Amino acid sequence: MQAIVAVYSDWGIGCGGGQPLVISEDRRHFRDVTQGAAVIVGRKTLADFPGGLPLPGRENIVLTSDRAEISGATSVHSVQQAISAAAKFENVFVIGGESVYNALFPHLIRIYVTKIEAKPHSDVFFANLDALSNWKLAEAGEERESGGIKYSFMVYERVEEI
Numbered sequence: 703m704q705a706i707v708a709v710y711s712d713w714g715i716g717c718g719g720g721q722p723l724v725i726s727e728d729r730r731h732f733r734d735v736t737q738g739a740a741v742i743v744g745r746k747t748l749a750d751f752p753g754g755l756p757l758p759g760r761e762n763i764v765l766t767s768d769r770a771e772i773s774g775a776t777s778v779h780s781v782q783q784a785i786s787a788a789a790k791f792e793n794v795f796v797i798g799g800e801s802v803y804n805a806l807f808p809h810l811i812r813i814y815v816t817k818i819e820a821k822p823h824s825d826v827f828f829a830n831l832d833a834l835s836n837w838k839l840a841e842a843g844e845e846r847e848s849g850g851i852k853y854s855f856m857v858y859e860r861v862e863e864i
Contacts, residue, residue, distance in 0.1 A: 703788065703809045705796040706735055707828050708816040714824020715800065720750055722822035725848045731855055732797075735814055736760055739793035742784050744802040748772070763787045765802050781805045800826035811860045812840075819852040831858045 708728050709715055716722070737759050745766035748754060755774065756762035762775035765784050771777055778784045784806065788794040795814075796806045807829060815831065831837040843855035 703785075703794050703796065703806065704812040704814065705803060705806070705810050706732055706814040707798065707803065708732075708818060709828050710818050710824060711821045712824065713828050713830045714822070714826070715798070715803075715828050716826045717822065717824050719746060722824065723818060723820055723851070725816070725818065725851060725853055727846065727848055728816045728818070728853065731814075731816060736795050736797065739795050740788055740791035741795050741797045742788060742802060742806065743797050744799045745772075747797065747799040747802070748775075761791060765805070785809065800828070803828060813837075813858045815856045815858060817854050817856055836861050 707715060708721065708725070710723065736757070740761040740763060741757060742763045742765060745764055745768055748756065748762075748764055751757060756764070756772065763784055764772050764775045764777050765781070766777055767779060769779070776787050778787050796803055796810065813831065832839075837858050838861050839856060840859040841857035845852055845854050847853075
C-alpha cells in the first residue's frame with residue numbers, strides 16, 4: 703500500500719479541514735500518480751474535494767464512521783475493512799486526512815511526498831519521514847518553483863528492519 707501527501711516544511715498537511723497553500727502542479731502530480739488506482743480517503747477529506755464527490759478515474763474507498771452510503775464510492779467503517787476492500791486492487795494510495803494516514807501508516811511501503819518549502823499554520827501533520835529510521839528517501843526530484851514557492855516531488859520507501 704502506498705500514500706501520497708503534500709507537506710510543508712514542518713510536515714504540516716492542513717488547517718481547518720483544508721490545505722492553506724495549494725500548488726497547481728502538485729494537484730496535477732497527484733492526479734497523474736493516482737489515476738486508475740484505488741484511493742483510501744476519510745469522509746472529511748472527501749468533503750473537501752470538488753463538490754464533495756469521489757475522485758473520477760479511481761476506485762474510491764471512504765473510511766468513515768458514518769453509515770450513509772456514498773454514491774460512486776465504497777464505504778468502509780474500520781481499518782481492517784479498508785484493507786480488505788483495497789486488497790483486490792493492484793495500486794492503492796492512502797490520500798488522507800491525518801487520521802486515515804495515521805491508521806494505515808503501518809501498512810504503507812511507499813509514500814509520494816510533495817515537499818513544499820513554506821510553513822503556513824497547520825493543525826494536522828504527517829509523520830516526519832526524515833526522522834524515522836525505517837524510512838529512506840528513494841527518489842529526490844528536482845527543486846521546482848510556482849508563484850515564488852519552492853517544492854520538490856519525493857518518494858520514500860519503508861526499510862526492512864533487521
